[in-house]
Amino acid sequence: xxxxxxxxxxEQKHIDFLESAYLPHIATISLMQDDVYCEPExxxxxxxxxxxxxxxxxxxxxxxxxxxxxxxxxxxxxFMPNGKKEKAVLIQLEGAFTYLGKTRQNTQWLxxxxxxRIKSLYKASVLNTFDAPQMLASQIEKLQNKKTNxxxxxxxxxxxxxASDLFISQQYTEEILEGASLLADSINAKSVFVLYADANFIxxxxxxxxxxxxxxxxxxxxxxxxxxxxxxxxxxxxNVEHYMTKELKKNTVKxxxxxxxxxxxxxxxxxxxxxxxxxxxxxxxxxxFARDTILKxxxxxxxxxxxxxxxGFIQKPAKIIVNGLIKGRAISNIQSPIMSxxxxxxxxxxxxxxxxTQSPCIxxxxxxxxxxxxxxxxxxxxxRILHFPLSDDAIKSxxxxxxCALCNMVCPSRLPLYQTISLLKEEL
Amino acid sequence: MKKTHRIxxxxxxxxxxxxxxxxxxxxxxxxxxxxxxxxFTKSYKSLILIAIAIFTSMxxxxxxxxxxxxxxLFDLQALVQGLLIGMLIPSTYPILPFMCILICSLSxxxxxxxxxxxxxxxxxxxTLVITYLLGFNFFNIDLLVLDYITVKEPISQLxxxxxxxxxxxxxxxxxxxxxxxxxxxxxxxxxxxxxxxWDTFSIIPxxxxxxxxxxxxxxxxxxxxxxxxxPISFILSYGFCVALFPQNLQYSIFGQGDIxxxxxxxxxLFSVFFILDWPGTSPLNPLGKILYGLLSGIIAFILxxxxxxxxxxxxxxxxxxxxxxxxxxxxxxxxKRKLKSLILNKE
Numbered sequence: 001x002x003x004x005x006x007x008x009x010x011e012q013k014h015i016d017f018l019e020s021a022y023l024p025h026i027a028t029i030s031l032m033q034d035d036v037y038c039e040p041e042x043x044x045x046x047x048x049x050x051x052x053x054x055x056x057x058x059x060x061x062x063x064x065x066x067x068x069x070x071x072x073x074x075x076x077x078x079f080m081p082n083g084k085k086e087k088a089v090l091i092q093l094e095g096a097f098t099y100l101g102k103t104r105q106n107t108q109w110l111x112x113x114x115x116x117r118i119k120s121l122y123k124a125s126v127l128n129t130f131d132a133p134q135m136l137a138s139q140i141e142k143l144q145n146k147k148t149n150x151x152x153x154x155x156x157x158x159x160x161x162x163a164s165d166l167f168i169s170q171q172y173t174e175e176i177l178e179g180a181s182l183l184a185d186s187i188n189a190k191s192v193f194v195l196y197a198d199a200n201f202i203x204x205x206x207x208x209x210x211x212x213x214x215x216x217x218x219x220x221x222x223x224x225x226x227x228x229x230x231x232x233x234x235x236x237x238x239n240v241e242h243y244m245t246k247e248l249k250k251n252t253v254k255x256x257x258x259x260x261x262x263x264x265x266x267x268x269x270x271x272x273x274x275x276x277x278x279x280x281x282x283x284x285x286x287x288x289f290a291r292d293t294i295l296k297x298x299x300x301x302x303x304x305x306x307x308x309x310x311x312g313f314i315q316k317p318a319k320i321i322v323n324g325l326i327k328g329r330a331i332s333n334i335q336s337p338i339m340s341x342x343x344x345x346x347x348x349x350x351x352x353x354x355x356x357t358q359s360p361c362i363x364x365x366x367x368x369x370x371x372x373x374x375x376x377x378x379x380x381x382x383x384r385i386l387h388f389p390l391s392d393d394a395i396k397s398x399x400x401x402x403x404c405a406l407c408n409m410v411c412p413s414r415l416p417l418y419q420t421i422s423l424l425k426e427e428l
Numbered sequence: 429m430k431k432t433h434r435i436x437x438x439x440x441x442x443x444x445x446x447x448x449x450x451x452x453x454x455x456x457x458x459x460x461x462x463x464x465x466x467x468f469t470k471s472y473k474s475l476i477l478i479a480i481a482i483f484t485s486m487x488x489x490x491x492x493x494x495x496x497x498x499x500x501l502f503d504l505q506a507l508v509q510g511l512l513i514g515m516l517i518p519s520t521y522p523i524l525p526f527m528c529i530l531i532c533s534l535s536x537x538x539x540x541x542x543x544x545x546x547x548x549x550x551x552x553x554x555t556l557v558i559t560y561l562l563g564f565n566f567f568n569i570d571l572l573v574l575d576y577i578t579v580k581e582p583i584s585q586l587x588x589x590x591x592x593x594x595x596x597x598x599x600x601x602x603x604x605x606x607x608x609x610x611x612x613x614x615x616x617x618x619x620x621x622x623x624x625x626w627d628t629f630s631i632i633p634x635x636x637x638x639x640x641x642x643x644x645x646x647x648x649x650x651x652x653x654x655x656x657x658x659p660i661s662f663i664l665s666y667g668f669c670v671a672l673f674p675q676n677l678q679y680s681i682f683g684q685g686d687i688x689x690x691x692x693x694x695x696x697l698f699s700v701f702f703i704l705d706w707p708g709t710s711p712l713n714p715l716g717k718i719l720y721g722l723l724s725g726i727i728a729f730i731l732x733x734x735x736x737x738x739x740x741x742x743x744x745x746x747x748x749x750x751x752x753x754x755x756x757x758x759x760x761x762x763x764k765r766k767l768k769s770l771i772l773n774k775e
Contacts, residue, residue, distance in 0.1 A: 002444065006444060007442050007444070008442065009442065083437060161442070319441070321441050325440055325441040325442045326439070326440045326441075326442065327439055327440065328439060328440075328441065329437050329439065330437075330438075330441070346441075348441060353441075354441065354442065354443045354447070355446070355447040355449055355450050356438050356441075356447070357447055357448075357449050358438070359447075359448045359449075360546070362448065362707035362708060363707060363708045363712060364655075364707060364712075365710075365711070365712030365713055365717070366445065366655075368712050368713050369713065369714060370444075373770070374766065374767075374770060375770075376712075376763070378712070391764070393764065393767050393768060393771060394767065396771055397767055397770065397771060399771075400770060400771070405439070405440050406444075408439065408440055408443075409440055409442065409443050409444045409445075410443070410444045410445050411443075411445070412445050412446065412447055412448045412451055413447075413448055414438070414443075414447055416436045416437075416438060416439075419436045419437075419439075420436065423436065
């Protein structure tokens with residue numbers, strides 16, 4: 001494990017409150033969701049409501065909503081933060097809001113059957129961003145056949161350069177726990193493990209826990225988030241196993257579904273408040289900024305608008321990185337919009353930007369030494385890219401990879417090791 | 429096997445080690461004081477040889493890349509390689525033959541063993557061994573001859589004969605070390621060591637500035653550019669052998685060899701920190717690296733003794749390079765067993 005202080009070399013500033021970002025004059029909403037293309041339900045010149053379904057793919061249960069009320073002004077290909085140029089709908093802000101500024105009546109979800117909840121989650125487009133974004137409803141659907149399940153809720157970000165999950169878990173603890181209890185109930189979970197950042201969480205009182213989870217066993221497990229990695233499924237399972245066997249002297253259990261705080265929060269909003277996924281809570285940070293901010297942003301808002309709102313740069317920016325320093329992506333177009341899986345925007349200054357020049361592997365062995373699951377990333381890389389011979393067991397070992405990216409971080413040749421292993425994993 | 433069409437992008441945006449380009453820059457920066465010292469001590473012949481070594485190394489690299497149709501023609505690592513070779517060549521070595529030997533041996537390594545990090549033979553050691561074999565007379569004319577190693581208190585003898593210039597602060601530092609450090613272990617060192625570590629006045633630049641080499645190694649260790657496994661295990665095994673079997677047995681007793689003198693006499697530290705763990709030539713895992721270091725230390729003691737050979741360590745490196753694939757096979761067989769249990773656990 002590596003101290004986070006060695007990974008994040010700039011000061012991470014304390015954030016006190018959630019700010020609402022400026023509303024976008026024009027929202028750019030991608031027609032792709034979870035790699036599924038959705039057919040537009042609206043035409044050029046149509047007026048749409050906030051939260052209205054503007055595109056869908058009935059076969060895949062994928063829905064896309066308008067994040068703002070307004071007029072459809074174009075359908076065109078736009079650069080997205082994921083690096084792809086995707087077909088998008090451009091909506092010009094106009095008219096009254098359906099959800100923004102309105103008080104919502106909470107729905108009592110206990111009486112809603114699971115099939116209906118799954119349908120609502122599909123309709124609200126709730127994503128599980130615990131790891132690579134996936135439709136939460138489809139994950140729950142797959143667990144319906146199992147008699148008993150377990151749910152793990154992570155209240156911090158796997159990437160220590162992002163603080164959005166940690167922040168909302170402090171601000172909306174009750175809502176997140178209710179979202180988790182709803183999901184636990186939907187998958188017939190016997191136990192729920194809530195993993196929280198050691199120093200930053202005040203556990204709610206027992207009465208609330210009993211009220212929310214009733215017959216489900218809930219375990220609050222502290223995690224030393226000052227070290228990396230702690231947030232992958234492998235780490236979460238190890239933490240749970242350690243807690244169950246060492247602390248409680250009980251048998252360990254396999255985690256059926258792992259979610260992050262934002263997925264639990266979105267579930268709460270979708271089912272209890274009937275609000276589809278139209279906004280994101282985003283952590284804006286980096287040493288090019290004077291301050292760190294947590295913003296509530298409408299999906300489709302151009303990143304440029306957010307950067308201007310945060311107050312511009314205090315140092316010359318080198319790159320704008322979406323979704324964290326570890327597994328994020330540098331965007332090529334500042335007009336790229338916020339998407340449903342965006343969690344953070346980090347801007348690093350040219351002064352602190354690392355050298356990423358790729359060179360051939362120097363066989364230093366650092367990736368072997370740092371790998372927490374003891375695989376040999378360099379050998380798998382050479383096999384996949386340069387077709388070096390490798391034993392079947394070594395190829396199979398790629399399945400053990402947790403994609404923590406530590407191998408990349410120690411690679412002086414700057415090779416895309418974990419990405420290649422992930423590719424091989426998919427191909428196996 | 430199904431094929432996917434995913435875009436692989438460069439990430440992360442935070443690293444725990446410097447890139448190869450930056451490592452090369454840092455190595456050049458930590459070696460710069462030694463080059464400057466050569467200039468201040470008017471060792472112009474050495475500087476010319478270093479310049480030629482750098483030029484030739486880079487020329488070979490460019491030609492190799494042109495023939496292989498590589499995108500990038502220039503590699504900073506070639507500059508580092510040239511500088512290190514230049515630092516290990518005696519200033520008396522004739523320029524033209526040196527240049528020809530360098531071009532031939534570096535090309536041989538590149539074409540027969542592969543480019544940087546692909547060659548299992550250390551190109552620097554290989555080049556220096558060829559240079560030595562074709563002109564061994566130039567390596568043997570040096571201050572560090574067997575006579576001095578085998579006498580009692582060689583440093584004092586060198587000082588007495590005026591072959592070593594005593595620094596004015598030498599006595600003060602030695603007194604301080606004797607009272608504050610060595611007295612606790614019942615040892616004492618005689619004056620002259622600091623002067624010796626500062627500049628041995630050797631005709632081979634790498635053998636001269638021991639203190640600068642030590643300082644450079646501290647920087648490289650602290651920036652995680654050099655990993656501890658190989659240098660530390662080498663120092664332990666070599667130091668242990670030197671201490672246990674002193675060369676001047678008529679004066680010293682078994683177990684009281686002069687470790688400091690041995691380390692600073694034949695460029696041992698310089699070669700261990702900068703050359704022994706050359707990319708591609710050493711095992712990849714900690715156990716293999718430790719065995720590699722320990723074995724190199726023992727071989728070095730057999731070939732170099734307590735610092736009697738200026739080229740012995742290059743032969744040591746070539747020998748351990750030959751043994752390295754065996755160590756890697758051993759590593760691999762251990763790993764295969766571990767891997768089986770890891771996969772079984774997962775399944």
